[in-house]
Amino acid sequence: MIDLVRLIVWTVVDLFRSWAALEAEILTLRQQINVLRRTAPKRQTFSAIDRLIFVCLYRLLPGVRDALAIVKPETVVKWHRAGFRSYWRWKSKARGGRPTVPLKIRKLIREMSIANPLWGAPRIHGELLKLGIVIGQTSVAKYMVRRRDPPSQGWRTFIRNHADGIAAMDMFVVPTISFRLLYGMLIMGHGRRHILWFGVTTHPTAEWIANQVTEACGWEQAPRCFIRDRDGAYGEILIRRLRSIGIRDRPTSPRSPWQNGYAERLIGSIRRECLDHVIVFSERHLRHLLLCYMNYYNATRTHLSLEKDAPVSRAVDRAGYILCRPILGGLHHHYVRV
Incomplete structure (x- = not known):
């Protein structure tokens, strides 16, 4: 770069010099080149x-x-x-071409293709258009996740699609203040983990259990499958009643309580959150406690598996004063805005 600047400067200076001086300089430079060419290496x-x-x-x-x-x-x-x-x-x-797709949209396309394995590029492209994201369908196909196997739903989706038609039943024992034993029966639905029925008795018979199932499920909204353990109290009367309603009986394997995990976990919650903190006086008292807990459990209590929502979905209140309402005598509380 310095040589170029020097050349430009000397070119400007030569404009003001005489022809004789320029010719003399040219001859001098040529002679120097001849000398350098004889002494310098052949390859420059x-x-x-x-x-x-x-x-x-x-x-x-x-x-x-x-x-x-x-x-x-x-x-x-x-x-x-x-x-x-x-x-x-x-x-x-090329100075133009297609604009680059932002990284956030590329991640969204990948997430949509993973979460919806049955969707193709046209379906995802339509969803993006409805979200106000203008992008070409070929670009959507480019950033989708490639699969070797045919598209298929996951096991979690398969189970969730059948959860609404599954109910579970289990029994538990509660001691009273006089050391008598009361038997409670729980029936719950797998769809939203909601409690369908509570029954209390001192002598659980197969006929009584069959009547409780009829009261809980009815004849019009009966689930397709019923999960229960192999307790001796479930006799032939219960099995015939389930068949007459149109429910498929699904007893668990011997010594396998994990196969009825939802009901077992719910009974544990009932004990930890209610029965372990009160003394039951009678059958009527226990039925009252269980009904109060069922209302609290279904309509108020939030669940991790339901994304912090209740089985009966609660609306989000954003305006008003926060009011605290005691439940079960203050054992739990319900917070609302009024």
């Missing part, structure tokens, strides 16, 4: 600036090839052609 090295200067001079005045001494004229022509190719390669580079 040239920087990019040196090549640019020779190419520019050749471009302006092609006749300067006759004055070249340290480089061949064919070399300057080759440099000129290489510069020509580089220039047009740069000028022909």
Whole structure:
């Protein structure tokens, strides 16, 4: 770059010099070149600036090839052609094209394709348009997750699609203040983990259990499958009643309480949150406690498995004063806005 600046400065200075001085300088420079050519190595090295200067001079005045001494004229022509190719390669580079898809939208496309394995590019593209995201369908297909196997739902989705038609039943024992034993029967639905029925008795018989199932499920809204354990209290009467209602009886394997995990976990919650903190006086008292807990459990209590919602979905209140209402004598509380 310094050599180029010097060349420009001397070019401007030469405009104000006489022809005799210029001719004398030219002869002196030629003689110096002859001396350097005899003593210098045969192969000279040239920087990019040196090549640019020779190419520019050749471009302006092609006749300067006759004055070249340290480089061949064919070399300057080759440099000129290489510069020509580089220039047009740069000028022909695409300046526009499709705009790049933001990273957030690409992640959204991947998440939608993973969460909805049965959706193709047109379906995801339609959903994006409804969200106000303008993007081409080919771009959607480009950023979707590739699958080797045919699209299929996961086991979690398969189970959730059948949860509304599954109910579970289990029994538990509660001691009273007089050391008598009361038997409670729980019936719950798997769809929203809601409690369908509580029954209390001192002598659980197969006929009583069958009547409780009829009261809980009815004849019109009966579930398709009923999960229970192999307790001896479930006799032939219960099995015939289930078949007459149209319910498929599904007893668990022997010594396998995990196969009825939802009901077992719910009984544990009833004990931890209610029965372990009160003394039951009678059958009527226990039925009252269980009904109060059922109302609290179904309509108020939030669940992790339901994304912090209650089995009977609660609306979000954003305005008003917060009021605290005691439940089960203050054992739990319900917070609302009024």
